[in-house]
Amino acid sequence: MPDLGKYATEVMGSYLATVxxxxxxxxxxxxxxxxxxxxxxxxxxxxxxxxx
Numbered sequence: 029m030p031d032l033g034k035y036a037t038e039v040m041g042s043y044l045a046t047v048x049x050x051x052x053x054x055x056x057x058x059x060x061x062x063x064x065x066x067x068x069x070x071x072x073x074x075x076x077x078x079x080x
Contacts, residue, residue: 032039
């Protein structure tokens with residue numbers, strides 16, 4: 029770990045905020061993809077289509 033001097037708190041806070049935001053973006057993207065897959069499956073089922 030490099031010596032960050034008197035700015036260690038700010039730098040580490042920035043790193044933590046960045047990691048949190050990236051993880052939140054991944055989680056939201058995953059949640060949306062699951063929702064869209066479910067909606068597509070329901071739509072295909074209503075139209076009588078199969079996965080084959």
